Amino acid sequence: MENRYNKALLLCLDRQRSDEDPDILADELALLLANLNIKVVGRIDQKRISPDPATFLGKGKVLEARELINLLGVNIVVCNDSLLSTQLHNLRSLLGVEVWDRPFVIMKIFESRAHSAEAKLQVELAMCKYEIPLLKGLGKQMSQTGGGIGTRGPGETEFERHRRKLERKVVSLQRKLEQVRKRRCNSRKRRKRSNISTVAIVGYTNSGKSTLLRALSHDDEIYCADKLFATLDPKVRRVKLPGGKHVLFADTVGFIRKLPVELVAAFRATLEEVNEANLLLVVIDPLDKDPLESLTVVEETLKQIGAASIPRIIVVNKIDMIEKDQLQSLLERLSLPSGFEAVPVSALKNINISTLLKRIESSLSRIDSDVKLFTDTYKLA
Numbered sequence: 001m002e003n004r005y006n007k008a009l010l011l012c013l014d015r016q017r018s019d020e021d022p023d024i025l026a027d028e029l030a031l032l033l034a035n036l037n038i039k040v041v042g043r044i045d046q047k048r049i050s051p052d053p054a055t056f057l058g059k060g061k062v063l064e065a066r067e068l069i070n071l072l073g074v075n076i077v078v079c080n081d082s083l084l085s086t087q088l089h090n091l092r093s094l095l096g097v098e099v100w101d102r103p104f105v106i107m108k109i110f111e112s113r114a115h116s117a118e119a120k121l122q123v124e125l126a127m128c129k130y131e132i133p134l135l136k137g138l139g140k141q142m143s144q145t146g147g148g149i150g151t152r153g154p155g156e157t158e159f160e161r162h163r164r165k166l167e168r169k170v171v172s173l174q175r176k177l178e179q180v181r182k183r184r185c186n187s188r189k190r191r192k193r194s195n196i197s198t199v200a201i202v203g204y205t206n207s208g209k210s211t212l213l214r215a216l217s218h219d220d221e222i223y224c225a226d227k228l229f230a231t232l233d234p235k236v237r238r239v240k241l242p243g244g245k246h247v248l249f250a251d252t253v254g255f256i257r258k259l260p261v262e263l264v265a266a267f268r269a270t271l272e273e274v275n276e277a278n279l280l281l282v283v284i285d286p287l288d289k290d291p292l293e294s295l296t297v298v299e300e301t302l303k304q305i306g307a308a309s310i311p312r313i314i315v316v317n318k319i320d321m322i323e324k325d326q327l328q329s330l331l332e333r334l335s336l337p338s339g340f341e342a343v344p345v346s347a348l349k350n351i352n353i354s355t356l357l358k359r360i361e362s363s364l365s366r367i368d369s370d371v372k373l374f375t376d377t378y379k380l381a
Contacts, residue, residue: 004075005036005038005075005076005098006037006038006039006075007038007039007041007072007073007074007075007076008033008038008039008040008041008074008076008077008078009040009041009042009043009044009065009068009069009072009074009076009077009078010026010029010030010040010042010043010044010077010078010079010080011044011056011057011061011065011077011078011079011080012025012026012043012044012045012046012079012080013045013046013048013051013056013057013079013080013081014045014046014047014048015048015049015050016047016048016049017049020257021290021293022045022080023289024257024289024290024293025080025102025257025258026043026045026080027289028256028257029078029080029102029105031228032102032105032106032109032228033078033105035109035112035227035228036105036108036109036112038076040078041072041073041074042068042072042074044057044061044064044065044068046058046061051081051087052087053084053086053087054086054087054090055087055090055091055094056079056081056083056087056091062091062094062095065077065095066094066095066096069095069096069097074097075097075098076097076098076099076100077091077095077097077098077099077100078099078100078101078102078105079091079099079100079101079102080102081101081102081258082101082102082103082258083099083101083134085133085134085135088101088134102258103130103258103260103262103263104130106256106258106259106260106263107123107126107127107130107260107262107263109228109229110123110126110229110232110263111123111127113229113230113232114232115232115233116232116233118177118180118233118269118270119232119233121173121176121177121180122177122232122263122266122267122269122270123232123263123266124169124173125170125173125174125177125262125265125266126260126262126263126265126266126267127262128166128169128170128173129170129262129265129266130260130262131166132163132166132167132170135159135162135163135166177266177268177269180269181268181269181272184269184272184273185272188272188273188276191248196238196246196247196248197245197247197248197278197279197364197367197368198236198247198248198249198250198273198276198277198278198279199247199248199249199250199277199278199279199280199281199360199364200249200250200252200273200274200277200279200280200281200310201213201249201250201251201252201280201281201283202252202255202274202280202281202282202283202298202302203254203255203281203282203283203284203285203298203315204254204255204256204283204284204285204288204294204297204298205228205229205254205255205256206226206227206228206229206230206254206285207254207283207284207285207288207294207317208283208285208317208318208347208348209231209251209252209254209283210222210223210224210230210231210235210251211224211317211347211348212251212281212283212315212317212345212347213235213237213249213251214347215345215347215348215350215353216237216239216249216353216356216357217237217238217239217249219237222235222237222251228254228256229253229254231251231252231253231254232253232267232270233270234250234251234252234253234270234273235250235251236248236249236250236251236273237249239357241357241360241361241364242354242357242358242361243361245361245364247360247364250273250274250277252270252271252273252274253267253270253271255297255298255301256297257297259301264301264304264305271305274302274305274307274310275305275306275307275310277307277310278310278311278364278367279310279311279312279313279360279363279364279367280302280307280310280311280312280313281312281313281315281356281360282295282298282312282313282314282315283315283317284314284315284316284317284334284342285317285318286316286317286318286319286321286322286326286327286330287318287321287322291316291330291334292333292334295314295334311363311367312340313340313343313356313359313360313363314334314340314341314342314343315342315343315345315356316330316331316334316342316343316344316345317345317346317347318346318347318348319344319345319346319351319352320346320348320349320351321346327344330342331344343355343356343359
């Protein structure tokens with residue numbers, strides 16, 4: 001992807017009294033930027049209880065950053081957290097280069113991965129919602145007044161005009177996406193009438209969800225790539241379980257730490273595929289720096305979208321890439337906090353896929369029995 005920015009300096013806030021690992025966040029941010037062909041050439045950290053309200057990091061660290069920008073030939077500065085409009089404006093003024101925050105980097109990747117009309121609408125909506133509160137950080141051009149046809153008077157600022165334009169665009173995009181949501185809702189209703197269960201594949205981005213769907217469905221045309229957010233549009237495939245019953249498997253967008261709320265809201269129609277599923281397959285990548293922490297992020301995101309109570313199976317993928325003792329240790333560690341037994345597989349090498357299908361069949365059978373028991377009890381009451 002063509003990009004006029006190629007050398008980045010990270011500004012990393014190490015929040016005191018926080019459980020977040022600043023190194024994991026920084027490494028992940030560097031990986032995100034690499035997916036945009038931007039190389040991280042330097043990093044500045046500061047321990048603080050909360051961000052500086054004016055400049056994110058303290059002014060001394062900002063001056064240090066300015067020196068590094070000149071020394072390393074940096075042309076973009078990226079903060080590992082969200083920025084307020086004031087912080088964005090001040091940092092751009094003080095540093096003299098483009099400044100992004102973590103949510104914007106994630107949205108830029110989504111933008112580069114969006115190919116379908118639906119995905120493009122969702123990303124555009126997220127971008128608009130993200131931009132509105134940051135308009136005041138765009139500088140002097142946003143405070144100039146003007147007049148003329150289509151404005152509300154000679155005293156209206158560029159900020160007010162641009163905000164109204166974005167707000168109108170948001171309304172238009174929301175209407176279009178509501179139509180998408182209705183179509184998806186009708187499709188799910190048809191599935192329910194045909195009594196076909198749905199299993200949603202969820203997990204951290206690049207954990208191998210699409211590869212797992214390809215292994216389960218034997219559909220070699222499913223697009224898989226070793227990159228972040230390769231899948232933005234849900235893919236649904238019909239799979240025959242060992243007992244002969246057919247089930248629909250849905251692969252959807254991956255999760256990540258600090259997933260921007262604008263994206264969660266914009267991808268509501270897509271994420272409802274997860275909410276309506278009978279069973280979740282939570283895919284874990286054992287090569288992650290901290291797989292348990294990644295699982296926590298996935299669980300928090302599921303809670304955020306209203307899918308926390310759906311039964312699940314934890315799937316540890318890529319077992320062909322780690323040692324047996326490491327795998328055993330991870331399986332034990334995963335089962336303790338979650339309460340769910342994890343199933344180890346390699347989607348790429350087709351290892352243990354038949355075992356996973358049997359576990360899915362058993363879980364769905366148990367869920368159907370629980371639903372029938374609840375329904376019969378309700379009728380008797």
